[in-house]
Amino acid sequence: MKKVMTLIAASLLLAGQAYSQTKTKEKMKQTGEKDFYTFQLSDKVTRQKVTFKNRYGITLAGDLYLPKNRGSESLAALAISGPFGAVKEQSSGLYAQTMAERGFAALAFDPSYTGESGGEPRNVASPDINTEDFSAAVDFLGLQKTIDRNQIGIIGICGFAGMGLNAAAIDKRIKAVATTSMYNMSRVMANGYFDGLTAEQRANMLQQLAEQRWKDAEQGTYAPSSNRLPEKLQGNEPQFVVDYFNYYKTPRGFHPRSINSNAAWTATNPLSFMNFPLLTYIKEIAPRPVLLIAGENAHSRYFSEDAYKAANEPKELVIIPNASHVDLYDRVNVIPFDKLESFFRESLK
Template sequence: MKTIATLAAVSFMIVGQAFSQSERTSTQQKKILMDTNPQYTFELSDKVTRKKVTFKNRYGITLAADLYLPKNPKNKPLAALAISGPFGAVKEQSSGLYAQNMAERGFAALAFDPSYTGESGGEPRNVASPDINTEDFSAAVDFLGLQKDIDRNRIGIIGICGFAGMGLNAAAVDKRVKAVAVTSMYNMSRVMANGYYDALTPAQRTQTLEQLGEQRWKDAENGSYAASSSNLPEKLTGNESQFVVDYFNYYKTPRGFHPRSINSNSSWTATNPWSFMNMPLLTYIKEISPRPVLIIAGENAHSRYFSEDAYNAAAEPKELVIIPKAVHVDLYDKIDIIPFKKLEEFFRANLNVVSAEKTAAVDEGR
């Protein structure tokens, strides 16, 4: 029971993962994909357009995404960015906000829901996979590279929170990705396998895997996917850790709540950690080189060590930016804290994008 509690605590702390039964039929999923009045946690900018699109990944799963484009692009074809995260969030939250802000700066930006979550397809619902979710980024690159106004030779990735690790993994294997930036990074395979700060003992890990195996038999017998009891609280009692309070203040309040977000209003399956337990995401992080890596973390983020360790493991060219006084969730949506100017400069330099100001100066010179 101690190991169950340990795994539950880890699962809870991983961006407030909730676990309850949450299967949808294919018909229900089609209805979600046809949502014509989606709720967003931010206002649409008058400088961009937003279009709902779908595409398939290599496993045949249909992914739902929002494509953000600058209204009056100065340079065509456009450089493009594939964006996803945080872990358990949807495109109407943080990734969409990032996409919109990068589109305002002249990029085509695609915010997508990962497989099995949000408006994207896949059964059963609300599971994650280090392989399939890495593939989701490459499928986004497939889509972007087929658009007539996008330069397929100038595509980058932005990964947020748990999808930062997946984004780095995708960049390592997918040489079409020319640059990758991540914020508030989580290494999901590491934290699932070893707990926070690698505190899970070998005996606890073994017991956890045994219990997950037993749960698989129960799920197979029942024909459905059971749930763990961990959840973000509906109300704060004052006894929670600060990072739990931070998650609550994003996912459970009007600031960041979304009905399709797993962390706001839904659940992961109980056996969700299974595939992360022995498939390290960042094994080949050095193979991103010579393409550049930008890693951004908050100074006071409980997750900061993931970013620092990833930076140390990566090969040059690489850069680690620590945002003073910021906590993990500050980089989800706080426009005055997220270093969008730094992201713009990074991708302009590494995707060979000429700024609108420079283009205008050249035009005037003519």
């Protein structure tokens, strides 16, 4: 069972114990802000904090990036979220800013129950509600006077790539969808990494989750998961754990509101995903185009490859040579922004 839970821990991208207050204060001091971003604001864009509600009544928080020299024409727009357990001040914000530099309106948002967005309890995820979060972002973008509501696409990063594909399948207003470093969270939670869970192991996991529900009910609170990144690397961790650590637990990508930097998912978080196959209707995205981007060396690469096989045309799979899963979070010299720009310029005409 220990092996199974290790696989699940890897799959959920669970993270850890609180980052030291000293390091947090040091980073805030370095940025000179009460809050901070893991990247510098470009002088080519504006950034505005916004809020909007999803159809469950949860208030979502986002940052709207607009190109400064945009003229008077309506803009094509992108809604962006991910990775799973991250916040808009991390990877999704970097993507949004970069796409705004290239002429798009781009909204990076915190999903329900995380970051500055609403929802209780905290640090939980839902394949249904988080799919809806993308559509709520489309609602918001389509109401802006500077945006052409007929030219809206989405980008899903890591675990929110699966939710993004699911949103595109059900919401015909989404004209194109791109994903990077995709994780299919329902598949990996239900079946384990590389579908390694046996029926007996899955049953045992569900039994553990059921027992945890009794404990939570008795305590009146939701216990955090014990699966988390280490505070220090011991030198014997798998490479993907090292990669996650080097992003979430160092100044490169650390943010105090990020679950993967400074908290943990609830112990019962997998329950929402165990019987919810996210990509059941991926074929229904067509004839709208799908772009799937993955690193050649990413441990998650098979999710993008399998999604590509399942989707209908038009579709494209781009494998980035020598790139890992986490490289596509923030390595601007690795992330194929030229490809993303050309894809959405063609798709959102």
